[in-house]
Amino acid sequence: MNEGASEHRAPPSAASLIEAMRDIGYTLETALADIIDNAISAGASTVSINYDTTGSEPWLAVIDDGEGMSRGDLLTALRPGSRSPTECRDGNDLGRFGLGLKTASFSQARSLTVVTRSAGATSAARWDLDFVVERDDWVLQLPPAFELGSTPGLSGLGASGTAVVWQKLDRLADATSGSSLTDHLLDRLDSARRHLELVFHRFLQGEPGLRKVRIRMNGRDLRPFDPFHLKSAATQRLPAESIQVAGQKVDIEGFILPHHNKVSAKDWEHYAGEGGYLKNQGFYVYRGGRLIIHGTWFRLARQSELTKLARVRIDMPNGLDAFWKIDVRKASAQPPYVVRERLRALINEIAGPSRRVYTSKGHVSATNSPATLWHRRANKGQVSYEINRDHPMLAHITEALPDGHASELEAFLKSVERAFPIDAIFSDAASDPKSVSSPSLPSEDLEAVVRLTTAALRDMGIPLDTVLADLARLEPYRSSWAAAEPLIRKSFQDMDDKNV
Structure with missing residues (x-):
């Protein structure tokens, strides 16, 4: 550099920067999604993810049947930052920075080979991080620097399309995997499958304005996961x-x-x-x-x-x-x-x-009915639940208690209210709502509850139709309505016959 020069070139170290590019934050899931983006942008109708996790040197290949690339286009695509993010793209182009193919691949493997076919010509190039580090220069390897025939996973490449092959998979599993390496790799690939079924679900299922794309993993078709459950009439x-x-x-x-x-x-x-x-x-x-x-x-x-x-x-x-x-x-x-x-x-x-x-929960809660067991109270933003002291059964029990025992019952009811397991119910319902249910009421108990409740409601002057409408929306009658309804009608009929 000349003394007094106003400019100085400071190119990055290839060895340092290419290692740093591995840690942008990709996971296996997001890395595979980026490679599939390129395949869809190239007009592919089928994308196959093939891999071998059992050999001494595991590999993974993503192969598409898109339009492929010429040799010049391939070399451009493998140059980091091949396209500016400010450049206008086709509406169907899923790319962004011109970095995805490289950074996604480097995040998982130390060797990236791309083989592409277009217009009857086959072109290939390879980024080998060990080679770049050794040379400390941005040097792509081209055949015959490596033998194309020894590159795994190319059997699925057709007359046109592109194969992206990852080797030296040092990031797919760490050294602590030991003898469980294969199982660990398969677990990660299975997680990636679920991720791709969500990310590309609209391409997998096909919809107006989007080309339907088939994605496979080792011969198994991915199934679209629609997060909006549109096939359900209840959505x-x-x-x-x-x-x-x-x-x-x-x-x-x-x-x-x-x-x-x-x-x-x-x-x-x-x-x-x-x-x-x-x-x-x-x-x-x-x-x-x-x-x-x-x-x-x-x-x-x-x-x-x-x-x-x-x-x-x-x-x-x-x-x-x-x-x-x-x-x-x-x-x-x-x-x-x-x-x-x-x-x-x-x-x-x-x-x-x-x-x-x-x-x-699919039903209306008749909280104003005399037969309601629980009342919901809201006061200054605080919500509490109290046992209905006017419930006919409770009134019947209280009247039958010896002198002095009514206050003991009231103390017990307050203890039940204070011990209401709100946190446990909330936790159970949040984690698995279908697992939370009320125990069924034995038939003899249901009959006793119906008899006492309907007798009290009838004495209050409430007609049968109103009683049926109220109790049909309340537990424990609602969940056993097939048995409860005839019992209610019979109870009213028995009382009518008794009064004749």
């Missing part, structure tokens, strides 16, 4: 709307998933997704039909047990990447101000129906 769809951002349209639609008593136990468990309903509520942001972020309210609201059935689909075009601050991994986003403000107002509109679905 509520809220009115869709659009917001204009920089002249482009962002589509928003809210959904309320069915309550657990409206779906099968298998569907309830399935649509909870990994992490459960509480974690997976919130906004689902799609870019070009591909899910990029989900399970967040963008700090506009807290995740709540009563809103856990609410999910909102947001569709954005790739032309708004800069406004949404899409990151390299396409796993993080921030809504622009105009969208954020609309979403803030939308949360309350969506949360209301979600709370009603989750708390309704």
Whole structure:
């Protein structure tokens, strides 16, 4: 460098930077999703993820039947930062920074080989991190520097398309795996499968405006996981709307998933997704039909047990990447101000129906009926539950007690109310609502309860039709209504016959 020079070139060390590129934050799931993005952008209709985890040198290959690349396009695609994020892209292009292929692959493997076929020509190139570190230079290897025939996983590559092959899989499993290496790899790949079934579910199932894509893992077809459970008639769809951002349209639609008593136990468990309903509520942001972020309210609201059935689909075009601050991994986003403000107002509109679905249990609670066992009391934001002291059965028992024992019964009832297991019930219902149930009432006990209750209600001048309507909505009668209804009618008839 000359003394007094106003400029100085400071190229990064290839050895240092290429190692640093491995730690941008990719997981196996997000890395595979980035490779599939490239395949879909290349017009692929089938993407196959093949792997061998049992050999001494495990490998993984992602093969598509897209349009492939020329030799020049391949070399450009393998150059880090091959395209500017500010460059205008085709509406179906799922890429972003021109880094995904490289950084995603480096995050999992020390060797990346890309073999592509187009117009009858086959081209190949390889990034070997050990070679780059040794040379400390950005040098791609080309055949015959490596033998193409010895590269695994290429048998599925057709007349056109691209194969991305990972070898030296030092990040897929750590050294502590030991003899369980194969099982650990398979566990991680199975987790990746579930992730891809969610991220690309709209391509897997096919829908207007998106090309249907088949994705396979070692010959097994991925099945779309629709987080909105649209196949269920019990799923509520809220009115869709659009917001204009920089002249482009962002589509928003809210959904309320069915309550657990409206779906099968298998569907309830399935649509909870990994992490459960509480974690997976919130906004689902799609870019070009591909899910990029989900399970967040963008700090506009807290995740709540009563809103856990609410999910909102947001569709954005790739032309708004800069406004949404899409990151390299396409796993993080921030809504622009105009969208954020609309979403803030939308949360309350969506949360209301979600709370009603989750708390309704499918029936109306007749809290004003004399036969109600529990009263809900709300005072200054505090909610408590009290035993109905005017319940006919309780009044009957109290009247029959010897002098002085009524106060002891009242003390016991207050103890029951104070010991009401709110925390345990909330925890059990949140983790597995179908597991929380009331014990059934034996037939002889049900008959005694009906007889005492109906006698008291009739003495109060309440007609049979009103008694039937009230008790049909209350426990313990509602869940045993087939047996309770004839008992109620018989009790009234017996009392009528007695008074004749």
